[in-house]
Amino acid sequence: MLLGEQDATAGRIKWGANLSIGYYDQRLDDFDPDASIIDEIRAGRPPAPEQQFRDLLAAMLFRGDDIYKPMRLLSGGERARVAFIELLLDEPNVLLMDEPTNHLDIASAEALESAVKNFPGTVLCVSHDRYFLDRVTDKLLVIDPPTIQEFDGRISAWLEKRRSLSAAESAPVRDRGKRTEATAQRVPVNTPRKDNPYKRRFGRLTVAQLEEKIHETELAIAACEEQFADPEVMRDQAKARDLHARHEELRGTLSELESEYFSRASA
Numbered sequence: 001m002l003l004g005e006q007d008a009t010a011g012r013i014k015w016g017a018n019l020s021i022g023y024y025d026q027r028l029d030d031f032d033p034d035a036s037i038i039d040e041i042r043a044g045r046p047p048a049p050e051q052q053f054r055d056l057l058a059a060m061l062f063r064g065d066d067i068y069k070p071m072r073l074l075s076g077g078e079r080a081r082v083a084f085i086e087l088l089l090d091e092p093n094v095l096l097m098d099e100p101t102n103h104l105d106i107a108s109a110e111a112l113e114s115a116v117k118n119f120p121g122t123v124l125c126v127s128h129d130r131y132f133l134d135r136v137t138d139k140l141l142v143i144d145p146p147t148i149q150e151f152d153g154r155i156s157a158w159l160e161k162r163r164s165l166s167a168a169e170s171a172p173v174r175d176r177g178k179r180t181e182a183t184a185q186r187v188p189v190n191t192p193r194k195d196n197p198y199k200r201r202f203g204r205l206t207v208a209q210l211e212e213k214i215h216e217t218e219l220a221i222a223a224c225e226e227q228f229a230d231p232e233v234m235r236d237q238a239k240a241r242d243l244h245a246r247h248e249e250l251r252g253t254l255s256e257l258e259s260e261y262f263s264r265a266s267a
């Protein structure tokens with residue numbers, strides 16, 4: 001919708017003046033398979049010294065004879081890096097990025113992170129990669145249908161805030177307000193949990209299993225939220241009601257998983 005490829009179901013979208021928008025998506029098949037890397041990024045662009053192209057390629061980890069490798073031989077991560085180079089060559093001042101680290105290995109993700117951090121314009125990024133988001137963003141738009149919350153700060157700060165709110169809401173009412181300041185100062189910050197982990201919903205999971213479960217739940221939430229944008233689904237009241245209930249259930253599960261995960265980190 002931001003690119004005008006789909007109509008908004010409500011409200012309106014208005015971009016500012018003098019904006020040049022570049023879009024980085026997950027599709028990596030819009031290349032000439034027989035072209036070399038350097039020929040691919042040159043195609044359709046004004047002539048420039050070869051060293052200018054080489055410098056940009058080197059910044060994205062293509063060095064020496066690698067730049068003559070045909071596109072058909074590139075991995076998904078390499079094609080993603082080429083796509084980002086082409087985007088930078090078009091000199092946009094706004095970047096829209098859709099799951100930019102999906103196809104990347106660690107080295108490619110680090111190169112992309114560095115390029116995004118050095119980008120002089122505005123970046124609007126949708127991603128489930130928490131580490132990447134924490135490194136490159138300083139403001140969040142948290143979509144929690146039917147609301148959108150704006151948060152100034154990194155995703156780690158947002159998660160910590162949400163964890164604190166969740167812990168405060170789940171604390172027994174009778175225990176609130178009883179602890180004096182002097183008593184609170186005597187409680188160690190990193191006191192290990194002494195309750196039986198088998199009595200907690202996710203207490204049996206290892207940290208690695210919790211991370212995997214959190215990732216799976218986030219993907220399920222994202223799938224739900226995609227359906228919120230489907231007019232056919234939302235016109236069916238029964239489907240919309242079931243979808244909203246499923247979304248709320250997943251959000252609750254994610255909150256429990258993160259609470260368990262962060263309690264391990266502080267133990």
